[in-house]
Amino acid sequence: MSTAVEVNDLVVRFQSKRSAVVAVTDVTISVEPGELVTIVGPSGCGKSTLLKIVAGLVKPTSGTVSLMGQAVSGPQKEIGFVFQRAALLEWRGVLKNIMLQAEIRKMDRAAATRRARDLIELTGLTGFEDALPHELSGGMQQRVALCRALLHSPRVLLMDEPFGALDALTREGLNEELNRIWRETGTTIMLVTHSIAEAVFLGTRVEVMSPRPGRIIRTFDVNLPKERHYAQIMSDPHFDQLASEIRSLLGSNASH
Amino acid sequence: MKKLEAWWRPVLVLAIVFAGWWFVAAQEYVPNYLVPTPSQVWETMTGQWDFLMRNSLVTLWETVVGFVLAGLIGLGTAVLIAYSRTMEKALYPIVLFAQVIPKIAIAPLLIVWFGFGLTPKIILAVLIAFFPVVISGVAGLRSTDPELLDLSSTMGASPWQTFRKIRFPNALPHLMAGLKVAVTLAVVGAVVGEFVGATEGLGYVLLVANGNLDAPMLFADLFLMSAIGIVLFILVEVAEALLIPWHASRRSGVPLTTS
Numbered sequence: 434m435s436t437a438v439e440v441n442d443l444v445v446r447f448q449s450k451r452s453a454v455v456a457v458t459d460v461t462i463s464v465e466p467g468e469l470v471t472i473v474g475p476s477g478c479g480k481s482t483l484l485k486i487v488a489g490l491v492k493p494t495s496g497t498v499s500l501m502g503q504a505v506s507g508p509q510k511e512i513g514f515v516f517q518r519a520a521l522l523e524w525r526g527v528l529k530n531i532m533l534q535a536e537i538r539k540m541d542r543a544a545a546t547r548r549a550r551d552l553i554e555l556t557g558l559t560g561f562e563d564a565l566p567h568e569l570s571g572g573m574q575q576r577v578a579l580c581r582a583l584l585h586s587p588r589v590l591l592m593d594e595p596f597g598a599l600d601a602l603t604r605e606g607l608n609e610e611l612n613r614i615w616r617e618t619g620t621t622i623m624l625v626t627h628s629i630a631e632a633v634f635l636g637t638r639v640e641v642m643s644p645r646p647g648r649i650i651r652t653f654d655v656n657l658p659k660e661r662h663y664a665q666i667m668s669d670p671h672f673d674q675l676a677s678e679i680r681s682l683l684g685s686n687a688s689h
Numbered sequence: 690m691k692k693l694e695a696w697w698r699p700v701l702v703l704a705i706v707f708a709g710w711w712f713v714a715a716q717e718y719v720p721n722y723l724v725p726t727p728s729q730v731w732e733t734m735t736g737q738w739d740f741l742m743r744n745s746l747v748t749l750w751e752t753v754v755g756f757v758l759a760g761l762i763g764l765g766t767a768v769l770i771a772y773s774r775t776m777e778k779a780l781y782p783i784v785l786f787a788q789v790i791p792k793i794a795i796a797p798l799l800i801v802w803f804g805f806g807l808t809p810k811i812i813l814a815v816l817i818a819f820f821p822v823v824i825s826g827v828a829g830l831r832s833t834d835p836e837l838l839d840l841s842s843t844m845g846a847s848p849w850q851t852f853r854k855i856r857f858p859n860a861l862p863h864l865m866a867g868l869k870v871a872v873t874l875a876v877v878g879a880v881v882g883e884f885v886g887a888t889e890g891l892g893y894v895l896l897v898a899n900g901n902l903d904a905p906m907l908f909a910d911l912f913l914m915s916a917i918g919i920v921l922f923i924l925v926e927v928a929e930a931l932l933i934p935w936h937a938s939r940r941s942g943v944p945l946t947t948s
Contacts, residue, residue: 534844
């Protein structure tokens with residue numbers, strides 16, 4: 434099986450009229466199918482840009498990117514993308530927001546509806562199928578966005594600080610849910626975060642990025658069981674050791 | 690249910706204004722040939738009902754056709770401007786020119802070109818009403834969350850799918866605000882057209898009544914003009930309530946969840 438995501442010698446420079454900013458430089462990452470790689474770094478280190486490049490939404494200045502063995506040259510369809518803000522259509526209820534994915538991809542309607550209902554159950558949104566986004570809390574909105582990103586069973590799920598705007602408790606709950614969903618679906622996930630705890634809790638591997646221009650300064654393998662719960666993981670010495678190593682790498686820039 | 694409790698407030702204000710008018714006119718603080726009493730106006734309105742209705746329908750038709758055309762042309766222009774920088778540069782000066790030129794000044798020209806029929810009135814209504822539609826449409830189409838556009842790219846959406854499912858519904862609240870302004874302006878356009886050259890319509894009736902110093906007829910005519918504007922405005926509001934019940938401006942409910 435080919436590598437899920439392969440990024441080689443990536444450089445991204447944003448050119449404006451007055452200045453050029455190097456957002457990302459010399460980034461090389463490869464993600465195997467079924468892995469959950471978290472990328473942690475301070476604000477503005479280019480980690481979101483990295484995800485957008487993998488999705489084909491931003492063109493790199495130099496370097497190569499491939500997804501499931503195919504070179505990325507434009508927006509990718511074989512992925513699911515979850516943004517920091519849920520980015521829901523405020524005129525659609527929960528089920529219909531999830532079904533947007535099916536409508537645009539022209540998936541079989543009945544099968545997609547069945548899958549959407551399964552995902553709604555999986556993420557604990559049962560009973561809210563017709564609720565409009567403004568009637569939902571931030572955490573629930575993000576669950577809807579997650580369901581929408583999973584509807585077409587993408588091989589690779591890209592998540593850009595998906596829980597960054599949520600309070601700590603909601604966030605831990607959703608982290609445990611994401612861990613379960615990842616185990617149950619076997620989806621390859623790349624998740625960007627600025628929370629060290631989240632990065633270690635979720636990841637099978639943590640890539641640490643430096644402040645701008647962003648580069649990978651270290652890679653940590655997380656040797657924790659696949660099934661994780663906060664109470665048990667937080668007291669694991671391996672978790673503590675990883676978290677404090679990452680914290681010292683990032684200095685005082687990172688929060689949580 | 691708050692709406693039902695508050696209905697009497699505007700009614701009360703109107704009643705006070707009406708009573709004030711009645712008092713001033715009945716006491717002849719102002720001569721009757723300048724300000725007639727409400728009862729004189731009422732008599733004119735009921736007495737000449739058929740005549741007034743026939744002319745109201747002419748103005749109403751000009752207004753509605755002008756408004757619908759302004760909506761379509763305005764939306765089309767807004768789409769071109771929002772989607773293409775080139776079209777924006779090409780179209781904005783024309784749109785702005787059409788807006789700043791005094792409509793009353795080009796009305797005679799339109800009469801010369803298109804005669805005394807309905808066409809010049811409809812064109813004037815369109816000219817005066819389409820500007821707010823363009824501006825609100827552009828603002829609405831441009832207000833799409835960039836993340837939603839990124840999202841639609843990762844879904845492989847065609848430009849048409851993105852427009853129909855994301856950008857257009859997202860622009861509707863802005864667009865409806867523009868349409869509400871436009872519908873009241875369309876009435877103005879139609880009447881201005883009738884002032885300059887017409888043989889029927891409320892604007893024409895107003896000019897004739899003015900020439901005859903027929904104050905009750907003038908007032909009756911003014912009431913009907915306002916009524917057209919108000920009724921059309923309410924219809925657009927109803928359309929808005931049906932089209933965007935989800936929007937913040939129309940919300941009254943509370944969140945279902947708090948965590």
